[in-house]
Amino acid sequence: MRILTWNINSVRLRIGLLERLVAEQSPDIVCLQETKVDDGQFPREAVAAMGLPNQAIHGQKSYNGVAILSRLPLEDVRLLPRAERLDCRHLAARVAGIDLHCLYIPSGGDVPDPAVNDKFAHKLAFLDDLIDWLPTVGAVDQPMLMCGDFNIAPMEHDVWSHKQLLDVVSHTPVEVDRLARVQATLDWVDVSRHFVPAQEKLYSWWSYRAKDWSAADRGRRLDHIWVTPPLAPRLTHHAILRDVRGWSQASDHVPVVVDLA
DNA sequence: ATGGTTGATGGTCAA
Numbered sequence: 001m002r003i004l005t006w007n008i009n010s011v012r013l014r015i016g017l018l019e020r021l022v023a024e025q026s027p028d029i030v031c032l033q034e035t036k037v038d039d040g041q042f043p044r045e046a047v048a049a050m051g052l053p054n055q056a057i058h059g060q061k062s063y064n065g066v067a068i069l070s071r072l073p074l075e076d077v078r079l080l081p082r083a084e085r086l087d088c089r090h091l092a093a094r095v096a097g098i099d100l101h102c103l104y105i106p107s108g109g110d111v112p113d114p115a116v117n118d119k120f121a122h123k124l125a126f127l128d129d130l131i132d133w134l135p136t137v138g139a140v141d142q143p144m145l146m147c148g149d150f151n152i153a154p155m156e157h158d159v160w161s162h163k164q165l166l167d168v169v170s171h172t173p174v175e176v177d178r179l180a181r182v183q184a185t186l187d188w189v190d191v192s193r194h195f196v197p198a199q200e201k202l203y204s205w206w207s208y209r210a211k212d213w214s215a216a217d218r219g220r221r222l223d224h225i226w227v228t229p230p231l232a233p234r235l236t237h238h239a240i241l242r243d244v245r246g247w248s249q250a251s252d253h254v255p256v257v258v259d260l261a
Numbered sequence: 262a263t264g265g266t267t268g269a270t271g272g273t274c275a276a
Contacts, residue, residue, distance in 0.1 A: 211265085
């Protein structure tokens with residue numbers, strides 16, 4: 001079974017890129033973030049025509065928005081119990097016996113201080129909610145997969161320069177520590193680092209602001225796939241599709257793919 | 262230290 005996650009940065013603008021991606025990769029399940037569209041406007045039929053007719057969507061106008069698109073039936077579709085906050089950043093469903101969570105963690109703004117930047121405070125609060133919530137909906141011996149744009153590059157070689165990014169939101173110790181506590185909730189296995197050694201540079205995002213993103217290669221690994229321990233022995237393949245960043249009118253994030261036996 | 266680009270939107274805000 002192949003699962004693919006991608007921050008698509010507008011599903012309407014990049015529906016053609018999604019079609020090409022699905023044709024090339026043949027995923028059984030696609031998790032999207034930043035769909036940026038109300039549920040009523042979501043291109044359901046175009047996605048169904050790609051072979052993904054089972055769809056759970058949770059979107060809003062202009063910002064955020066997540067979706068789970070599947071060849072296989074989706075059961076028990078759920079949202080994180082944070083109804084007091086209106087941003088659409090989480091969606092869960094059970095598929096093929098696996099509890100699947102699609103996540104879009106807040107980016108956090110520019111200043112890494114929750115006292116002066118409410119976006120960073122929101123990011124930390126969202127992580128705290130996950131720390132409280134995940135143990136109540138799952139267990140370490142249960143097959144679960146959580147993926148999406150976490151907006152945090154936790155390890156030294158998940159960024160192009162560890163030293164230069166220590167004060168840059170996405171790689172600051174406070175959010176990295178908080179993400180480690182999320183990871184500890186259910187002993188989550190970091191799939192990309194299961195396959196790629198920690199000493200090797202690995203990115204899933206490159207800024208739009210570089211003259212030549214590939215030559216500069218100042219990337220960050222913001223997009224993740226995590227599994228609980230029962231799924232670790234079933235991991236057979238993983239890829240971060242760097243080439244997609246070079247497609248015409250690309251998203252600034254590229255897809256991450258995993259195969260499970 | 263600063264500015265660089267993109268998307269949704271219709272003047273900016275978010276990333």
